[in-house]
Every structure is written in C-alpha cells, then in structure tokens.
Amino acid sequence: MKKLTPFTVTVYTLLLLLSISVLIPILNLLAMSFSDPLKVQALGGLDILPKGFSLINYQVLFSNPLIVRSIFNTVFLTVAGTALNLFLTAMAAYVLSRTHFVGKRAVLILLIIIMVFEPGLIPEYLLVKDLGLLNTYMSLIFYKAINVYYLFILIRFFQDVPDSILEAARIDGAGHFRIFTKIMLPLSKPGLATLGLFYAVYHWNEYFRATIYITDPNKWPLQVVLRQFVVQKDNASLLGAQNVLSYDKIASLDFASLQAGMIIVSMLPILILYPLILKFYAKGAFEGGVKD
Amino acid sequence: MLQTKWKWIKRDWVLYVMLIPALIYFITFHIVPLIGMKLAFQDYRILGDHQWVGLKHFEVLFSSPAFFTVLKNTIIISAMKMIFFFPVPILLSILINEVRHGKFRNSVQSIIYLPHFLLWVVIAGIWISLLNPEDGGVNLIRNFFQLPSLDYMTSKDHIRWVLVFSEIWRSAGWDSIIYLAAIMKISPALYEAARIDGASNLQQLRYITIPELSGTIITVFILNLGFFMNAGFDQVFNLMNNSVISVIDILDTYVYRIGLVNGQYSYATAASLFKGVIGTVLILGTHFISKRLTGRGVW
Numbered sequence: 001m002k003k004l005t006p007f008t009v010t011v012y013t014l015l016l017l018l019s020i021s022v023l024i025p026i027l028n029l030l031a032m033s034f035s036d037p038l039k040v041q042a043l044g045g046l047d048i049l050p051k052g053f054s055l056i057n058y059q060v061l062f063s064n065p066l067i068v069r070s071i072f073n074t075v076f077l078t079v080a081g082t083a084l085n086l087f088l089t090a091m092a093a094y095v096l097s098r099t100h101f102v103g104k105r106a107v108l109i110l111l112i113i114i115m116v117f118e119p120g121l122i123p124e125y126l127l128v129k130d131l132g133l134l135n136t137y138m139s140l141i142f143y144k145a146i147n148v149y150y151l152f153i154l155i156r157f158f159q160d161v162p163d164s165i166l167e168a169a170r171i172d173g174a175g176h177f178r179i180f181t182k183i184m185l186p187l188s189k190p191g192l193a194t195l196g197l198f199y200a201v202y203h204w205n206e207y208f209r210a211t212i213y214i215t216d217p218n219k220w221p222l223q224v225v226l227r228q229f230v231v232q233k234d235n236a237s238l239l240g241a242q243n244v245l246s247y248d249k250i251a252s253l254d255f256a257s258l259q260a261g262m263i264i265v266s267m268l269p270i271l272i273l274y275p276l277i278l279k280f281y282a283k284g285a286f287e288g289g290v291k292d
Numbered sequence: 293m294l295q296t297k298w299k300w301i302k303r304d305w306v307l308y309v310m311l312i313p314a315l316i317y318f319i320t321f322h323i324v325p326l327i328g329m330k331l332a333f334q335d336y337r338i339l340g341d342h343q344w345v346g347l348k349h350f351e352v353l354f355s356s357p358a359f360f361t362v363l364k365n366t367i368i369i370s371a372m373k374m375i376f377f378f379p380v381p382i383l384l385s386i387l388i389n390e391v392r393h394g395k396f397r398n399s400v401q402s403i404i405y406l407p408h409f410l411l412w413v414v415i416a417g418i419w420i421s422l423l424n425p426e427d428g429g430v431n432l433i434r435n436f437f438q439l440p441s442l443d444y445m446t447s448k449d450h451i452r453w454v455l456v457f458s459e460i461w462r463s464a465g466w467d468s469i470i471y472l473a474a475i476m477k478i479s480p481a482l483y484e485a486a487r488i489d490g491a492s493n494l495q496q497l498r499y500i501t502i503p504e505l506s507g508t509i510i511t512v513f514i515l516n517l518g519f520f521m522n523a524g525f526d527q528v529f530n531l532m533n534n535s536v537i538s539v540i541d542i543l544d545t546y547v548y549r550i551g552l553v554n555g556q557y558s559y560a561t562a563a564s565l566f567k568g569v570i571g572t573v574l575i576l577g578t579h580f581i582s583k584r585l586t587g588r589g590v591w
Contacts, residue, residue: 007493011390018384019403022461024429025422026406032421045422045429092314095307100300107311114322116575120564121544122551123328127321145317176306205411208526212552223413230417231530256421263417270409277409278402285469 024048033057033261037254057261060253066217067225067262074221078203081141085199086192089146089154094180096151097158111148128213139213140206140221147202150195153284157191158184194280201277204269226266230259332562342558349562359563361538362546369455369523369542374516376456380464382509385471386501390493404465412462416530419458420445446535455527455540474508475501514582518575521567543567 027048035043036052043051061067096104124143133139161184169179185192207223214220228234235255270277301308332349334342353359384404391397407415422429423444431441444450478500486496525544532540541549543563551560 005493008390011387012396015387015391015396015400018465019400022403022407022465025418028429029418029421043427045424045427045432088313088317091310095311095314098304098307101304101307102297102301103308107315110318110323114318117326117572118568119322119325119329120561120568121547122557122561122564123325123331125552126328126331126557127325131320142317143321145321146314176304176310180310201409207411207413208529223411226417227413227530231413231420256424259417260421263414267410267414274402274406274409278405281409282401282405282469285466286473 029260029263032257033264035254035257037252037257040254040257056253057258058265060258061261061265066220067222067265069218070220070222070225071265073219074204074223077137077140077206077221078200080137081144081203082196082199084141084145085147085150086196089151089195090185090188090192091180092146093151093154093158094176094184097155111151115148125212134213135215135219137214137219140203140209143209144202147199150198154188154191154195157188161187194284197273197276197280201270201273222266226262229262329561329565329568331558332565334558336557345558349559350566352559353562353566359546362541362543365540366521366523366542369452369528369540370520372452372456373459373523374520377459377464378513378516380460381467382471382505384464385468385475386497388468388472389475389501401465404468406465407462408466410462412526412530415458415462415527419454419461419531423454445531445533448536448539451531451536451540454531455524458531459524459527470512471505471508474505478504510585511582514578514585518578519571520574521571 024046028043028045031048031050032040032043034050034053034055034057036050036054037056039051095101096107098104128134128139128143133142165183165187166179169183174182205223206221207227210221210224211227214224217225331342333344333346335345335348336342388397388400391400410418423431425431425441425443430444434441442450444454482500482504483496486500491499521543523542523544525542525548528540528542528545529548532545544567547560547564547567550556550563
C-alpha cells in the first residue's frame with residue numbers, strides 16, 4: 001500500500017469527484033423514474049434514492065403503443081442491420097485480405113477517398129429519395145452497410161489467419177466461398193463478435209437519419225420518439241396515445257419523471273451490455289493507441 | 293508479369309463475384325452522392341433538368357450575414373473546445389496513472405468511459421435536467437453558495453460553456469485512453485532511476501511523463517485541427533433551442549435547417565461544399581505538417 005501523501009490524496013479526491021459528477025445525474029434520473037409522482041417534487045437534483053416507490057412511469061411508458069412499437073422497430077433495425085453489416089463487411093474483408101487479389105490497390109484507394117471526402121447532407125438525402133427509399137427501413141440499413149474503418153480492422157484480422165490452413169482447404173478442393181464460410185468465419189469469431197457489437201451500438205443509437213428519412217411515426221425507432229418527447233418536450237402526443245390509465249392518474253403524473261423513465265429505457269441495453277462493450281471497445285481503443 | 297496476373301484473376305474469379313455487393317454499395321452510397329454535390333452549381337428543380345447557374349449560390353452565401361454568424365459560431369465553438377476541452381483528457385490520464393490501487397482505478401475508468409456510449413439525445417436529456425433552474429443539481433449547488441439560480445439552457449452568455457462542459461462530461465474519460473496507452477509505454481526504468489535520485493511525484497511528472505507524452509499530444513492535436521469545422525452536430529442539434537440559436541447555430545445545423553427544413557437544396561449544398569473544402573484543406577494541411585514535424589500523418 002502506498003503512503004498517503006498530499007499528492008495522492010489530491011489525485012484520489014479529484015478522481016472521486018469526477019466519477020461522482022458522471023454518476024449523480026444518471027442515478028438521479030433513475031431515482032426520479034422510480035419515485036412516487038406525488039412525492040417526486042421533494043426529490044432534488046442531487047438525490048440518488050427515489051422518494052417513495054412507484055412503477056407508474058414505466059407502466060405509462062410501456063403501455064404507450066408508440067413507444068412499444070418503437071422499441072420493436074429499434075430491435076428489428078439493430079438485428080437486421082447488424083446481420084447485413086457483418087455479412088457484407090466480412091465478405092469484402094475476405095476478398096481484400098487475399099494477397100494475390102488483383103485490383104486490391106484500386107479498391108483501397110477508393111476506400112481512402114470515401115473516408116476523406118464527405119458529400120454532405122443534401123446529396124445523401126436526394127439519393128435516398130431518388131432510390132425510393134424514403135420512409136423505409138432500407139434507407140437506414142443500407143445506408144451504412146459497410147463502415148470503412150471497421151472493414152480495415154477486419155481485413156487485418158483475416159490476414160492473421162494462417163495461410164497454410166486456407167491452402168490445405170484449397171488443395172482439398174474448396175472454393176473461395178466455401179473457405180470463407182466454413183473456415184474464415186468460424187476462425188474469426190472473436191473479431192466478428194467485436195465488430196457486431198460496434199455495429200449494434202451504432203444501430204441502437206441511430207436517430208438522425210431516422211429523423212430525416214422516416215416520416216411515419218409508426219416506423220420510428222425508439223431514439224426518435226425519445227427525442228420528440230425529451231428534447232422537444234412534446235408531451236401531448238405521448239399522453240394522447242395513452243389509454244390504460246384513469247383521468248386522475250394521468251393528472252397526477254409528473255412529466256419530468258416520465259422523461260427520466262424514457263431516458264433510462266433508451267439507455268438500458270447499453271447499460272446491460274456495458275461490461276462487454278468495455279472489454280471489446282476499451283481494449284481495442286487501448287491497443288489502437290499503442291499501435292501508432 | 294501480365295500473364296501471372298491474368299492467371300490469378302482466372303483462378304480467383306469467385307473473389308470478384310464476392311466483392312460485387314460491397315462495390316455496388318460503395319459506388320451507390322458514397323460515390324454517387326459525391327457526384328451529387330454538383331447541385332451546388334445548379335438550381336434545384338423538382339421536375340425537369342437542374343439548370344447550371346455557376347457560382348450564384350456561393351455569391352449569395354458569402355454575402356449573407358446569417359452565413360457569417362454561423363461560420364463565426366462554428367469557429368468560436370471549435371476554438372473553445374480546443375482550448376478548454378483538449379487538455380482535460382491529458383490531465384485525466386495523468387491522474388489515473390497515479391492510482392496504483394487496482395479496484396479504485398478500474399471503477400473510476402469504467403464510470404468515466406460510460407457517457408461516451410450514450411447518445412447525444414440521452415445526454416441532452418440528462419443535462420437539461422441537470423441544469424434545470426428549479427431543482428437541477430447545478431443550481432442546487434449554486435443556491436448552496438448563496439448564488440441565484442441560472443437558466444443555462446436559454447442563456448446566450450452560458451450556452452457555449454454548456455457545450456464545452458457537456459463535451460468534457462461525455463468524452464474526456466474516453467479520450468484519456470490514448471494518453472494512458474502512451475504513458476504505459478514509458479519505460480519503468482526512467483521512473484526507477486528518478487526515484488533513486490530522490491525525485492518527487494511532481495518532479496517525475498514534470499521531467500518524465502509530460503515530455504514522454506508530448507509526441508502523442510501533438511499528434512492528437514493536429515488530428516483535431518483537421519476536424520475543426522465539425523463543431524459537433526449531434527450535440528448542438530440536441531441542445532439547441534430558440535433562445536440560443538443565434539449563438540450556437542453551426543455550419544452543420546445551418547445546412548440541415550436551410551436544406552432539409554426549408555428545402556433550399558442547392559444553397560445548402562453550396563454551404564456544405566464550402567465546409568467540405570475547408571475541412572479537406574485542413575485535413576491535408578495538417579497531414580503534411582504532421583509528417584514534417586513528427587514523421588507520421590493522418591494515414
């Protein structure tokens with residue numbers, strides 16, 4: 001154990017304060033969402049324990065058809081999007097990881113151009129419109145089908161698979177597609193899992209393109225509904241869709257705590273997956289930092 | 293030579309087939325929109341051909357006071373983040389590195405990385421509630437020190453600081469990873485020798501850690517410079533309201549508003565082309581300066 005010098009005391013105190021400043025606002029929202037609506041007024045912005053206990057906020061949120069639908073929409077978008085991401089990225093990475101692939105240089109140059117120049121919002125929007133993808137999930141799923149940066153990561157991953165294994169399969173008569181599906185993919189499970197997590201977080205958090213491209217509220221993902229309700233404070237549409245609670249119960253609701261509940265719901269998957277995210281992401285970021 | 297290449301192509305024709313979906317994707321969703329930027333030099337029409345109008349939209353852009361306000365905001369907000377946000381992850385990594393107690397260190401790290409994974413919509417929700425003039429945490433602390441409550445979210449004098457501090461809250465922890473990694477690379481022998489010579493913690497910091505970190509600091513700084521024109525669309529988009537729009541409207545939010553909300557497609561494309569050109573010049577410029585100074589660039 002180290003001695004307690006003024007220096008170490010300062011370091012520990014500063015870090016403790018920082019962690020508290022991150023945790024308090026989140027715990028405060030959690031407390032607010034579980035508080036009794038009649039007592040929540042007494043809950044200050046720094047409290048982390050609920051005043052009274054009530055599940056009414058979650059009851060309201062989960063009985064709202066718009067919110068329930070949006071949760072299903074987000075889950076669907078995340079699963080379908082991630083599956084497509086992984087398949088397309090892996091297939092391209094396999095091709096680009098083959099040493100003798102003629103034309104590799106040209107494709108890599110194309111990828112660099114794509115990484116440096118961004119066309120901006122309007123040409124993107126008009127393209128999606130011209131393709132007839134407005135108001136369809138395809139606009140969200142196809143738009144980011146391959147992330148160039150992740151593609152580069154996977155290429156490096158595939159290059160690490162020993163050539164001798166692939167050569168052996170080739171001699172046994174396996175073609176590229178068989179080698180890809182039967183050998184490369186199973187051997188690269190950790191890499192694919194990491195990338196899948198990256199892509200899934202991305203899809204779960206997508207809201208901006210959905211705001212632009214999806215105009216039918218029934219197709220909105222959760223984050224768009226969240227924004228509508230929490231950032232733009234559109235309380236009317238949220239309660240308008242309400243049908244399970246009696247009038248006085250609605251009257252007794254507290255909007256701030258409802259919003260708190262909504263924020264908690266939307267970050268739940270991230271919080272549940274957090275240990276995994278930390279393991280993969282933080283390790284990747286750490287090694288990325290060392291590598292340069 | 294050519295013959296061996298041809299041999300490889302014939303043998304590997306399946307690879308080309310496997311690459312087709314990716315190529316279709318990249319060309320459709322990345323190259324076609326690049327060509328679509330020609331709209332900046334045309335008048336957009338719903339039906340029929342778009343007419344070429346040369347630099348008309350750029351002339352309107354550069355003579356518009358609104359555009360200059362937005363450009364000014366972008367530069368001010370980016371500069372404020374450069375000055376006040378940039379050093380925080382460095383300090384943080386130095387603090388974390390001083391902690392030898394494994395459990396405490398791990399908990400601190402897991403906690404301060406967390407906001408990086410939250411969406412700006414969520415963070416905006418958290419901060420709006422935190423800065424609430426009635427019972428938000430920040431105002432409770434102000435009241436404790438006998439200061440009157442302040443409505444930060446609608447105050448033109450404070451909203452840019454809200455941007456800086458919420459950025460610190462979200463990213464300082466995560467961004468400290470790269471510096472921590474660099475600190476771990478420093479040879480323990482250096483510290484050992486310094487300790488034998490009787491150097492205090494602060495002296496070790498000053499004469500070993502900070503000089504050893506300077507390479508990484510310069511690289512990250514130059515990289516950030518390249519992204520100067522991106523003042524943070526998601527953040528501003530979610531923290532903006534009508535009372536403060538005049539001081540935090542940045543190029544990206546401006547393009548979104550005049551383009552998608554008001555439907556002036558050509559004008560908005562001209563604005564984002566302007567931003568794109570400045571951004572590319574900054575990225576290429578910093579890349580070559582960085583190659584000169586540190587021997588490594590952006591790629």
